[in-house]
Amino acid sequence: MEITAAQEQKKRLTVADQAEEEEEEVAEVDDCFGVEASEFRDTWNRRYSGYCGCFQDTNRSRLDAFAHKLKIPNKRFTYKKPHDRASPRTTLQVFPLKIAKLRLGIQWPLQVFGMVAIRDCLHHNRNIIFDRPRDNCQIVTRQKVPSE
Numbered sequence: 001m002e003i004t005a006a007q008e009q010k011k012r013l014t015v016a017d018q019a020e021e022e023e024e025e026v027a028e029v030d031d032c033f034g035v036e037a038s039e040f041r042d043t044w045n046r047r048y049s050g051y052c053g054c055f056q057d058t059n060r061s062r063l064d065a066f067a068h069k070l071k072i073p074n075k076r077f078t079y080k081k082p083h084d085r086a087s088p089r090t091t092l093q094v095f096p097l098k099i100a101k102l103r104l105g106i107q108w109p110l111q112v113f114g115m116v117a118i119r120d121c122l123h124h125n126r127n128i129i130f131d132r133p134r135d136n137c138q139i140v141t142r143q144k145v146p147s148e
Contacts, residue, residue, distance in 0.1 A: 095129060099140070108142040111137040111140075112132065112139075
């Protein structure tokens with residue numbers, strides 16, 4: 001069975017239409033997340049900025065600016081004296097990353113940049129755990145999963 005030029009053109013248009021629809025869906029989801037993030041930031045600033053600082057404040061900037069005013073107590077051994085053998089230890093917190101699906105047009109290796117920050121219950125300013133500019137991005141390569 002021979003495919004005519006018209007059928008081939010129709011097939012190409014169908015694939016292009018599917019790709020365009022997927023891009024529109026991705027844009028809608030991205031826009032939805034952007035609106036949600038903006039609303040979260042505005043709510044944070046209304047509720048907490050007077051006490052905790054603005055949403056964009058970080059522990060470092062807050063500590064530098066108000067070092068003489070801030071008296072953040074040590075959380076270690078707050079209520080009872082430590083044992084004789086107890087001593088401070090260096091720790092490392094590992095945050096795993098899993099790329100579940102790549103969107104249309106995105107390929108390995110990924111160039112990751114931007115900021116990831118978390119907040120704690122002590123003073124609610126951001127603790128920056130990842131901060132890379134676009135021109136010094138982190139390269140993420142595909143990791144082969146060993147077969148079970």
